[in-house]
Amino acid sequence: MSQRSIEWLLGRLLTDEDLRTAFIRDPGETLTLLQRQGWDLNASEVEALLSGDSAMWRDLAERIPARLRRCSLRTN
Numbered sequence: 001m002s003q004r005s006i007e008w009l010l011g012r013l014l015t016d017e018d019l020r021t022a023f024i025r026d027p028g029e030t031l032t033l034l035q036r037q038g039w040d041l042n043a044s045e046v047e048a049l050l051s052g053d054s055a056m057w058r059d060l061a062e063r064i065p066a067r068l069r070r071c072s073l074r075t076n
Contacts, residue, residue, distance in 0.1 A: 002040035009039065009049075013057045015069045020061060024054045
């Protein structure tokens with residue numbers, strides 16, 4: 001278990017619009033991709049992250065000043 005990975009992931013979910021959008025759309029797939037990229041998340045951490053309401057990340061992110069968030073530059 002890596003407390004640092006969890007803290008970093010929570011921070012990224014709040015400040016990185018692209019990661020947050022991917023997590024809200026498909027939390028399981030997003031966490032699997034992060035683990036494949038080398039993030040240190042064990043099964044109980046993944047289970048805890050999946051058990052919450054993934055849409056809450058959008059609500060929480062909106063409370064953070066915009067200058068502290070990374071906006072998406074993607075065009076769809």
